[in-house]
Amino acid sequence: MSGQAVPADFSEHMLDLDEDEDLEVFSKNTSLADGSPMPNSPSSMVNQYRLEEDEEQADPNNKDIFITVDNPESHVTAIETFIMYRVVTKTTRSEFDSCEYEVRRRYQDFLWLRSRLEENHPTLIVHPLPEKFVMKGMVERFNDDFIETRRRALHRFLNKISEHPILSYGEHFKAFLTAEDLAPHKKQGPGFLSRMGETVRAVANSVRGLRSRPEEFTVMQEYAENFSNKICSVDRVTQRIIKEQREYLDELKQYSPTYTQWVESEEDLAEPLKGMASCMEHCGKETEEQIHHLSDSLLPILHEYVLCAETLKAVMRRRDNIQAEFETKNEALLSRKGDQEAGWQLQEEVDGLADRVELANNALRGDWSRWLSSMRTDLRSAFVSSAEKNVEYYEKCLAVWESFLLSQREESGEQKEGDSS
């Protein structure tokens, strides 16, 4: 994969961290791995970093890493109770010492991984994690449905990361998948505080010091806003449909017994009435299945993309911040004329920040189209699957009623023969 040629990890320029020894460090040497010099102009850099669509649509036959998340188990300690998930990795990648790993991870560990990934790649779009807890609809954290929904989301999260041409090659990701004990990898250092500061700045809507945002990023920003609105609406409508379906099912469950009760006082009508009640019970079961599909399959995907939309907005803000930092320093440089020594130092800093802006923009550009394509695939398949499920629902109900009708027509056919004989 071409990902290996891309020096995308520029953490040290970003947040002034003291790097850990085992973190991959990219030097300021801006030449590509194969020795050819890096192009200077931003637009030509785009070509280097743009990832081709068909590459990103990882051909399953070329996939060299397979991850599953399963087997949630309750863990009880003196202080707390939490769930541990089993994470199994099978891979042929050379940077892995073995081809199979099995570790146990808790939700907090996933949170750690994601925050490291975001720190290290502030303008890449990192797939979101399921939320800490859901306000509506869930009663307790350890409800079976909740755990299962979360497990599936965690599974999707790791697979999304593993499919990402840059993120899947990070040290943290590798450690997450392979280390028996994550604790040594979790040493935060000052980075933690910086991260907090970064978060605070990221939250502010308007970024101070930003002069003019390039048109392409404004377009992205607007799309992110609009997409967020739309996907939230779709999510809400879906929730509403589930609610209405549940209420419909409740009433249906009251309705079919009225036919059964009526059977008791009838003779000739008893049999068709029983048939009706039975049809309705069957349809009720199909409705239940349909509801399950909506809430277990469609809704979680929609919800993930609601969170993705938030990630997009955060990424846009971070990019703006990077540009703002550069512009602020640059202004300071331009207005300062006197001291030559200090001037050169400032020039160096400004150059560094300028590079940072370039790298950030390029990373974002590349990841943007990859993300759009991935979103399209995911949502398309989710909607197609739901539509299929609805067709199935109606097909099954149709069969039930048709067989009832057949039985009634057979009966009346027999009756007619009986009358005429």
Place this chain on the structure above:
Amino acid sequence: MADDGKEESVATDDDSETGADGSLSNTMMEDGSTLLRRMEICVTEAEKRSGKNAVSMQETFTVYLVETRPIDASGEGHNPAPDSVWRRYSEFELLRNYLIVTYPYIVVPPLPEKRAEFVWHKLSADNMDPDFVERRRVGLENFLIRVASHPVLSNDKILYHFLTEEHGWKEVVYETGFQAKSDSRLRALSATFRVRNPDKRFMEMKHYSDELQSHLSQLLRARARVADRLYGVYKVHGNYGRVFSEWSAIEKEMGDGLQSAGHHMDAYAASIDDILEEEEHYADQLKEYLFYAEALRAVCRKHELTQFELEMASQDLISKKQQREELATGIVRTFSFKGMTHKLFGQEAPEQREARLKLVEELIAEGEETVKEKTIECEEHVERGWVDMHRFKEQKDKDLREALINYAVMQISMCKKGIQVWSNAKECFLKM
């Protein structure tokens, strides 16, 4: 529902219509035919009218056009214009009340409901609502067809006048004096009394009518709630239509697929209106039998009443005969105040006793007549009532079975529409 007017109607029945109140003379019809064989009956239109009511207040009401056309056996291609009369709902009620009083042994077909009951959310309960008026029109036509195809009811001349004479009909009805009977009937039917030996079959039928009413009420209520919820499910999908449309505007490749999928969602949401309107027809069929149950119950109650009156009359006759015996023999068997006063104050004079004996004999003669009458009344009611209840049961089984089949047909149609819409939507999503 009742047979269409053009079809062959109910099979011929007994010829014992002589003496039944109000029956047309035999010169006017063939033996054993029903009115429906001789004429088509339709309720074709509804119109709003304004007028002054009984207390001189302005009111708006709906009138229905009742059209009749004789079925001329020999006239091929000879299609005369129909006779028509305008009738309002209260006139139908009047006709039905007359029939109930005049033929207490018949399970008289019910009218469509006076006010909309078991409505689900969307349906208006307003009597002036066009949907309600339309369904009422259908119900009134159904009522007339049922009555005109009934072996007994169809011969009634008041019915014939109702169908053919717009003006003066009301006066003719009132002239029959049925109103008085109607009042006393109502009083009697709502009174409580104990019957010693009711006909078992009638008691079972009465019990059945109660059960039928109860089951149908519950069913109709539950159906209305289900309809309400189903409406909600379908309509919410309309929101998908709106959102997909808006979303498609910000997308490039995904736009077309989303947009067209949205259209199918709108179509899905709109389809529920027709589906539920058809289901109302099913509900109406059940409602008819809900009201029929009342009519059935009334026949049973009438039996209880005649039986009770017979028992009372018999009881009265027995006690009169006992009085006669006492007077004749002087032996007092039963306690009576007169007996006590005699013991205390001495017996009466022989002439007085003679007079009293004569009186009692007269009363006994009267009483025996009464018992005879009541016995006949009771027996006739039982005989005719049983025939009609049997006829009703067969009609009910046939009609309700058909209604259930129609319901299944509707469900099948709804499922097919659903398959269509979602298959189309899936095609659109694949293009996203």
